[in-house]
Amino acid sequence: MDLFDSLPIEQSGMTAEQEIKALRAELAEQNYKYYVLSAPTMSDREFDEKMHHLQELEAKHPELYDANSPTQKVGSDISKIDSFPRIRHRYPMLSLANTYSREEVEDWVRKLPPGVEIVAELKYDGLSISLWYEKGILVHAVTRGDGTEGDDVLQNIKTIAGVPQVVNGAPERLELRGEVLLPWERFEALNKQREEQEEPLFANPRNAASGTLKLQDSREVARRGLTCYLYYMLGEQLPGKTHYERMELARQWGFPVSEAIRVCKDVDEVMAFIAYWDTERKNLPVATDGIVLKVNNLAEQEELGYTAKSPRWAIAYKFAAERQLTLLKQITYQVGRTGVVTPVANLEPVQLSGTMVQRATLHNEDFIRQLGITEGDEVYVEKGGEIIPKIVGKRPTPTLPHREGENTGYRFITHCPECGTELVRVEGEAAWRCPNEVSCPPQLKGRLEHFVSRKAMNIEGLGSETIALLYDKGLLHSIADIYSLRAEDLAAQERLGEKSAQNILQAIEGSKQVPWSRVLFALGIRMVGETTAKKIAKRFRSIDALQWASKDELTAIEDVGEQIAENIVAYFADIRNLEIITRLQAAGVQMSSEQLADEQLAVPQVLEGKTIVISGTFSEHSRDEYKQMIEDYGGKNSGSVSKKTDFILAGENMGPAKLEKAQSLGVQVISEQEFLEMIKQEIQ
Numbered sequence: 301m302d303l304f305d306s307l308p309i310e311q312s313g314m315t316a317e318q319e320i321k322a323l324r325a326e327l328a329e330q331n332y333k334y335y336v337l338s339a340p341t342m343s344d345r346e347f348d349e350k351m352h353h354l355q356e357l358e359a360k361h362p363e364l365y366d367a368n369s370p371t372q373k374v375g376s377d378i379s380k381i382d383s384f385p386r387i388r389h390r391y392p393m394l395s396l397a398n399t400y401s402r403e404e405v406e407d408w409v410r411k412l413p414p415g416v417e418i419v420a421e422l423k424y425d426g427l428s429i430s431l432w433y434e435k436g437i438l439v440h441a442v443t444r445g446d447g448t449e450g451d452d453v454l455q456n457i458k459t460i461a462g463v464p465q466v467v468n469g470a471p472e473r474l475e476l477r478g479e480v481l482l483p484w485e486r487f488e489a490l491n492k493q494r495e496e497q498e499e500p501l502f503a504n505p506r507n508a509a510s511g512t513l514k515l516q517d518s519r520e521v522a523r524r525g526l527t528c529y530l531y532y533m534l535g536e537q538l539p540g541k542t543h544y545e546r547m548e549l550a551r552q553w554g555f556p557v558s559e560a561i562r563v564c565k566d567v568d569e570v571m572a573f574i575a576y577w578d579t580e581r582k583n584l585p586v587a588t589d590g591i592v593l594k595v596n597n598l599a600e601q602e603e604l605g606y607t608a609k610s611p612r613w614a615i616a617y618k619f620a621a622e623r624q625l626t627l628l629k630q631i632t633y634q635v636g637r638t639g640v641v642t643p644v645a646n647l648e649p650v651q652l653s654g655t656m657v658q659r660a661t662l663h664n665e666d667f668i669r670q671l672g673i674t675e676g677d678e679v680y681v682e683k684g685g686e687i688i689p690k691i692v693g694k695r696p697t698p699t700l701p702h703r704e705g706e707n708t709g710y711r712f713i714t715h716c717p718e719c720g721t722e723l724v725r726v727e728g729e730a731a732w733r734c735p736n737e738v739s740c741p742p743q744l745k746g747r748l749e750h751f752v753s754r755k756a757m758n759i760e761g762l763g764s765e766t767i768a769l770l771y772d773k774g775l776l777h778s779i780a781d782i783y784s785l786r787a788e789d790l791a792a793q794e795r796l797g798e799k800s801a802q803n804i805l806q807a808i809e810g811s812k813q814v815p816w817s818r819v820l821f822a823l824g825i826r827m828v829g830e831t832t833a834k835k836i837a838k839r840f841r842s843i844d845a846l847q848w849a850s851k852d853e854l855t856a857i858e859d860v861g862e863q864i865a866e867n868i869v870a871y872f873a874d875i876r877n878l879e880i881i882t883r884l885q886a887a888g889v890q891m892s893s894e895q896l897a898d899e900q901l902a903v904p905q906v907l908e909g910k911t912i913v914i915s916g917t918f919s920e921h922s923r924d925e926y927k928q929m930i931e932d933y934g935g936k937n938s939g940s941v942s943k944k945t946d947f948i949l950a951g952e953n954m955g956p957a958k959l960e961k962a963q964s965l966g967v968q969v970i971s972e973q974e975f976l977e978m979i980k981q982e983i984q
């Protein structure tokens with residue numbers, strides 16, 4: 301029995317109609333998580349299996365047809381926020397019928413008219429993009445969106461080294477479609493950096509590429525190092541009678557077309573291509589998740605035609621993620637810096653894609669319940685596009701079918717494994733948390749680590765090991781203790797010695813120059829991240845002012861919601877925190893920004909009294925940076941064009957409605973460069 305086989309209807313206790321409805325809702329939600337949030341919570345395989353099951357049910361019950369069913373539509377990656385210009389595809393952007401079974405591939409090939417040539421290619425696992433060229437110039441780069449309309453991410457695509465911005469000898473109008481990817485190496489480096497900065501990690505390169513392409517700041521996109529492969533050409537009166545010829549041509553024009561492309565004459569050649577790349581793909585710099593087979597001849601493609609969702613002339617064979625069965629020996633629990641308790645699966649070690657796996661995260665209580673697993677179960681561990689192995693299910697007992705969410709007798713722990721405090725679970729949150737912020741060791745150590753980290757007080761030499769050492773010796777308990785450390789205390793530690801003791805003290809001394817906004821971030825108030833801290837510090841220029849701020853005053857600050865405001869008020873209501881602050885102040889840590897205020901006044905207020913509207917995308921600075929600059933230089937930001945608008949700062953792809961309105965009101969439109977000239981801002 302396959303792990304993801306859905307239960308027969310009579311066993312699931314649902315009618316066909318109920319099951320169809322449930323599957324439609326579940327798949328629609330997964331589509332949203334995958335395409336919009338770039339954070340799926342279901343494996344590709346499980347998604348595909350459920351989609352197939354839904355297709356089967358719908359075929360059996362045509363009376364329940366619904367044009368809005370996920371089986372009838374491609375998933376949508378259109379951002380909910382209006383951050384990129386929306387563009388209608390000239391040709392709908394379809395998906396491909398897919399299968400995990402080699403037999404089905406053979407069937408598909410055999411059912412084609414005799415003598416048909418098939419092109420075999422790699423299926424790249426990134427996100428699809430449509431590049432529009434007009435008179436040889438790249439004018440739009442549109443994401444798949446919902447298949448009908450997508451986001452124009454042109455500025456971001458222009459940062460990809462291999463994508464030509466100008467093509468010589470190409471037809472008037474040309475469209476090339478392909479996949480944007482983040483190479484494994486870049487993905488790993490990015491995650492490493494995010495781990496250091498305590499930002500959430502990307503589960504796989506596909507999500508990382510998708511998150512990157514939706515960034516507003518093209519310079520950051522450029523730094524991440526995306527890459528691209530093109531696999532489909534569209535347009536009118538294009539040269540070439542076959543797909544293969546067109547790909548050759550695209551390569552000659554300078555487009556990045558993969559070398560892994562083969563014309564196959566029969567099913568054996570197709571199967572040999574699949575077998576070869578099944579292993580060889582592991583040596584590629586980018587993620588692939590299968591093989592795409594396309595009828596080569598374009599006239600034959602026409603004849604075969606399309607379904608609502610995909611062409612009949614192509615099919616994707618997907619490689620199964622590598623999966624192993626092993627014993628779940630024990631579930632242990634880890635307490636993080638913020639008190640969140642994460643369950644961890646301790647496994648009988650097992651070899652998977654070349655590495656030994658013995659631990660895997662179980663995320664939270666709900667995840668464990670959904671899988672219906674408990675200690676002593678045999679579980680499946682999978683490593684697909686993801687670097688981190690994950691548990692995807694348990695081996696079903698032959699007699700009893702496994703039901704999702706069944707009661708296994710498993711109970712999440714009730715008390716903190718580190719300090720014994722009773723755990724709490726806030727309504728609406730998935731995590732259990734240890735509420736003992738004051739004396740739970742990992743929370744204390746975590747707060748110390750956060751305080752000294754690079755983006756906070758930047759105290760080099762005090763790494764997590766040294767902190768743990770000093771904590772265990774009773775020398776460090778709260779962040780204020782850092783400023784009472786003495787040279788002899790440090791030097792007396794085995795691993796430290798005099799030289800490093802001196803360096804640490806010097807770094808501590810240096811941290812007294814760190815500006816107030818970063819000190820505020822360093823304090824580690826729940827949910828007050830780097831950017832929020834900056835905004836708060838700008839409004840409240842000293843800790844004395846912030847300490848008395850009301851919830852209303854706080855929520856008036858951009859980005860500060862109810863929850864953050866409550867956390868801040870609660871922080872200052874705790875006398876232990878006030879004591880720490882007094883000690884930090886006495887040690888000379890910056891708790892105000894009078895200096896900054898003076899500096900800011902020195903900025904020439906060249907935009908004084910001007911109301912400015914920002915539109916489009918920019919290349920030198922991000923939109924937010926421009927908004928900040930406008931304020932710093934005395935101007936006012938506004939969201940819509942009116943008679944009161946002094947000028948529009950227009951980037952690429954300014955919205956046509958805004959442009960029209962500006963013209964009708966006679967409002968001046970200035971470019972990014974003109975703006976920078978105006979404020980004489982040094983471009984870094």
Ligand code: IVH
Pocket residue numbers: 394395396421422423424425426427428478479531532592611614616
């Ligand atoms: S052809 C009309 N070729 O897979 C057919 N797609 O599941 C257009 N993909 O949306 C697609 N590698 O994002 C094609 N060599 C390849 C591909 C490929 C990856 C993606 C593409 C498509 C998805 C379908």
